[in-house]
Amino acid sequence: MASEGQDALRERLEVYVGKPMAPPSVAPDPVNVPMIRHWVDALDDQNPVYLDEELAATTRHGGIVAPPAMLQTWSMARPRIEGIAERGGSPVEISRDNPIIALDEAGYVGTLATNSELTFVRYLRPGDHLETSTEVESISNRKTTSLGKGYFLTWVTTYTSGDEVVGRQLFRIFKFDPSTIGATS
Numbered sequence: 001m002a003s004e005g006q007d008a009l010r011e012r013l014e015v016y017v018g019k020p021m022a023p024p025s026v027a028p029d030p031v032n033v034p035m036i037r038h039w040v041d042a043l044d045d046q047n048p049v050y051l052d053e054e055l056a057a058t059t060r061h062g063g064i065v066a067p068p069a070m071l072q073t074w075s076m077a078r079p080r081i082e083g084i085a086e087r088g089g090s091p092v093e094i095s096r097d098n099p100i101i102a103l104d105e106a107g108y109v110g111t112l113a114t115n116s117e118l119t120f121v122r123y124l125r126p127g128d129h130l131e132t133s134t135e136v137e138s139i140s141n142r143k144t145t146s147l148g149k150g151y152f153l154t155w156v157t158t159y160t161s162g163d164e165v166v167g168r169q170l171f172r173i174f175k176f177d178p179s180t181i182g183a184t185s
Contacts, residue, residue, distance in 0.1 A: 009106050010151070013139045016099040021134040021155045023095075027075045030129040036066050039073070065123035071159055071167045074124070075132045099139060099153055103175040108150050110176040117170040128161040137170065149183055150176030 029035070033051070040050050049056045049065055056064045066074075095101075100111075124130075140152040152174050159167040 007142050010139065010141055013099055013102060013151070016102070016136045017139060019136055021098060021136050024131060024133045025075065025077065027130040027132075028078055029074070031066050031074055031124045031126050033064065033126055035073075036064070036070070036126075039067060039070055043067075061123060061125075063125060065125055068120040068123065068167075069118070071118060071120065071124070072157075072169055074128075074130045075157075075159065099136060100175065103151060103153070107177045107179070108175040110147065110150065110174075110178045112147065112174045112176070114152065114172045114174050115170075116172070119168040119170075121166050121168075122164075124161070124166060128166070130166070131160050133158050133160075143174075144180075144183055145174070145176070146181075147174065148176045148178060148180035150174050150180075 036050050039045070040047070045067060047067070049059055049061055050067055051064065053064055056062075103109075134155055134157045137154040137156045138152075139154075142149055142151055152172055154170060154172040157169045157171065158165060159169070
């Protein structure tokens, strides 16, 4: 048993920091006008640079661009519904060798998304075909919160089109042990 101030699980989790969270992936489809149209219709976003080719050509963009907030949507894998519960809700197969699985196996099965930060390097254009790479940025020491004891896990996804970085997303979750709800230390 780890003594006060030591955390054997956290020490084991350190091997994941700076390593890929998942294998690199290629978006199922390139950036395209029909999906941009679905997005702007759903959000009632009337910015003409997203759909009006004539007007968009006269702007600093020189043509149609995708709304920046769509960055993550282009790379989302098509979900495999069969077996989704067994994969912990993941839409695709995931490696058993990652910090989420390690935390689950140690009893930290609760998951709360805490924040996401997007950085847009440039607007995406129809025809851009994104690739992603995801790396574990950090894993906190064990924390005690009102949800219980757990760890904040942060990863960064880098989005590229060809050799060009077009954006990044920092994503943080809190993996906690539900049996420790109300714990004070």
